[in-house]
Structures are given as C-alpha cells and as structure tokens.
Amino acid sequence: MQSKTPSHIDRWVWWLFPLLVFGAVAFTFGLMSYIGPSLPFILLGVVLALGFVWILASSISPAKADRTCPECDEEALERLDPDTTRGVICSSCGHIDREVSAWYLAEEETTLEKIVLSERAQKKEGRPQERPLDNTPNT
Numbered sequence: 200m201q202s203k204t205p206s207h208i209d210r211w212v213w214w215l216f217p218l219l220v221f222g223a224v225a226f227t228f229g230l231m232s233y234i235g236p237s238l239p240f241i242l243l244g245v246v247l248a249l250g251f252v253w254i255l256a257s258s259i260s261p262a263k264a265d266r267t268c269p270e271c272d273e274e275a276l277e278r279l280d281p282d283t284t285r286g287v288i289c290s291s292c293g294h295i296d297r298e299v300s301a302w303y304l305a306e307e308e309t310t311l312e313k314i315v316l317s318e319r320a321q322k323k324e325g326r327p328q329e330r331p332l333d334n335t336p337n338t
C-alpha cells in the first residue's frame with residue numbers, strides 16, 4: 200500500500216502526534232491550575248450550550264435546496280427524473296448531472312416517502328434502480 204503523504208513529510212510527521220497529545224495534556228493541567236476544579240463543569244456547560252445553539256439555529260433556519268447551476272450560475276436546477284432523488288438538469292442552459300443528489304429538491308417539491316417506497320420496491324424486485332435516459336456523456 201502506498202502512502203498518501205510525501206516521503207519527506209512521512210518521516211517526521213509521526214513525531215508530532217505524541218507531542219500534540221502531551222501538549223494537550225499539559226495545556227489542560229495548566230488550565231486546571233489557573234481556573235480551578237470548576238473547569239470540567241465550565242467545559243461541559245459550554246459544550247451543552249453549543250449543542251443547544253446548534254439545534255436552535257437548525258430549527259430556525261432549516262436547510263434549503265441549492266438550485267444554483269454550476270455551469271451558468273442561474274437558480275434553475277430541476278430534478279432530472281420525478282421518480283428518483285438522483286440527477287439534476289438546468290432549465291436555463293441544459294446542464295445535466297445524473298450522479299448528484301436531488302434529495303433537497305425532491306424534499307421541497309413532493310413527498311419523499313412515495314419515491315423511497317417505489318425505489319425500495321424496485322430493489323426487492325431486482326430491477327435496476329436507475330433508468331438510463333440517453334447515452335450522451337455527463338458534461
């Protein structure tokens with residue numbers, strides 16, 4: 200198996216990990232002596248508050264489908280096939296991407312349950328999940 204990091208980095212990068220771990224432990228002990236024994240409770244409160252803020256922000260501003268076309272930057276992406284959650288087509292320039300997920304687009308336009316159940320039924324029957332539309336390359 201070939202390493203993904205360059206060889207000159209490979210040699211010394213492994214020496215950094217123990218130093219980082221010991222540095223983090225030393226930093227924590229330094230904080231404990233500076234702040235006191237209430238530090239774990241403060242950290243727990245901060246982590247819980249961050250989680251609560253994350254849930255609140257996600258509830259107030261839910262995810263929206265990004266309909267921006269990567270080719271022409273127009274807000275014109277539509278689902279390629281209304282029966283699946285895969286593939287988009289741009290109504291402005293005709294850009295087609297068959298592999299990209301159109302889950303958010305389908306979520307806004309229709310009920311996902313119908314699509315998921317029909318795809319599940321197709322899998323049980325052993326039919327192919329995707330229907331080829333044509334043989335043009337994906338550009």
Ligand SMILES: [Zn+2]
Nearest residue numbers: 268271289292
């Ligand atoms: Zn486009």
